[in-house]
Amino acid sequence: METALYLPIKNFLEAAGYAVKGEIGSCDLVGLSGDEPPVVVICELKLAFNLELVLQAVDRATASDEVWIAARVSAKGKGRESDRRFRDLCRRLGFGMLAVADNGTVDVIVSPVAPMPRKNTRRRSRLVEEHRRRKGDPTRGGSTRSPIMTAYRQQALACAVAIQNGQQRPKDIRANAPEAAKILQHNVYGWFERVDRGIYALTELGSEALKRWPQADGA
Structure with a gap:
């Protein structure tokens, strides 16, 4: 009680x-x-x-x-x-x-006179950066069951769109994806494969991603 x-x-x-x-x-x-x-x-x-x-x-x-x-x-x-x-x-x-x-x-x-929690400047900066880098407003707030369309995912999809019709070098798609080199090299989603030095092709997972997000190039 x-x-x-x-x-x-x-x-x-x-x-x-x-x-x-x-x-x-x-x-x-x-x-x-x-x-x-x-x-x-x-x-x-x-x-x-x-x-x-x-x-x-x-x-x-x-x-x-x-x-x-x-x-x-x-x-x-x-x-x-x-x-x-x-x-x-x-x-x-x-x-x-x-x-x-x-x-x-x-x-x-x-304590009721405890100091206010300090601002997390690093977290704040990440929010501002992500907001500015993301194209449009592709994900509705409150979404929990679908992958979030982050700025990074948008650029990865832009790379996939550029490569779907033929092998590409990072510098060739940098205009639409400024971080193309890092995205292709790290290959976080498994969408790309290096077929030669500095040359990349699309994997089956990459093709499936383009089918899942068909408007990716216009996001």
Whole structure:
């Protein structure tokens, strides 16, 4: 029961200097500092960290100075408390996370004053580069069952289109596929084969790819 989490969290917040009471105005737990006006701390309890717990915290945020969410630690250590995305969400919202062990020990997973997650500049740059390199908008957002038509795949298909009617050198198809040399040499999809030094032909897999994506040259 969620009530089993109450006393460990109450003791934790009281040790931090708050006077704590349960079930105040639909909040699982409310703590007040001794200041005037007091600092208002709200904590919502659940047996496991989940989205509903975060939504409850969002609802309480306008009535408090500090919001915590608390839940029992997952028995196998695979709960949301181990999910970096969930922790980052709490950081961005300014919510603290408290994990309660079976023995009543309370650990701070995220502080409500934790710094915002740093931007991943490398990942951001890759997104910008892929967006700019991709021709048109060939893949609908939300697609999970079909291969994504990346800029790399588009160029590989452009190479296949150029080679389907005869062997080619990378420099001959560079106008439509700037990375032709790398694509043909690495042959990630198995679409090409080198028949002579610097000369490539299309494999059966390459021919099948052109049948699967017949508009590849106009993507």
